[in-house]
Amino acid sequence: MPRQNSGGSVTSVTSAMVEHPIAGVTASLAMVTKGGLHAITRSLAMEYAKQGIRFNTVAPGVVNTPMHETDSNEFLKTLSPMGEISEVSDIGYAIVYLTEARHVTGQVDLSPFLAQTVKIHNSSNGESESWSYRAGSSRKSSRFLHYGS
Secondary structure (H helix, E strand, O other), X not given: OOOOOOOEEEEEEOOHHHOOOOOOOOOHHHHHHHHHHHHHHHHHHHHHHHHOEEEEEEOOOOEOOHHHOOXXXXXXXXXXXXXXXXXXHHHHHHHHHHHHXXXXXXXXXXXXXXXXXXXXXXXXXXXXXEEEEEOOEEEEEEEEEOOOO
C-alpha cells in the first residue's frame, strides 16, 4: 500500500474476550495473540494515517457458528449484555463498514453482539459521530464532541 501511494484499509477480526474474559474459559494463549492485534491496530493506524492507510479491528463475542452447536442457546445468550447471539452476517456488516469508512482508523470495535453504538472519532475536527449497528443496517445517530480516547 505505501508503494502504491493509494491508501488502503486493513480490518482484522479478534475476540471481545481480550477485554472481557469469561471465568472458566481457558483461552489465555489465544487472547495474547488477539490482544497483540488490538495493540498493533492502534499503533499502525497512527503510523500510517498520513499515508491514508487505515487499520481497524472487529472483536465480536459469541457468534452463531458450528463451534457452538453443542452449547445451549440460553447459556450463550447469558454471555451477552443484550442477551442475543450474533450471526456471521452481523460480523460481515461491521467488517464492510470499517473497510469502507474513509475517516475511521485505529478502532477496535468491541461489539459483543454488534447491536450497539460505535463511536467514530474524526481527528481533523475533534468531533465524533455515533453509529448504531443492527443486523446489517447502519444508522447514523446523534453527533457529539469527543473528549479523550
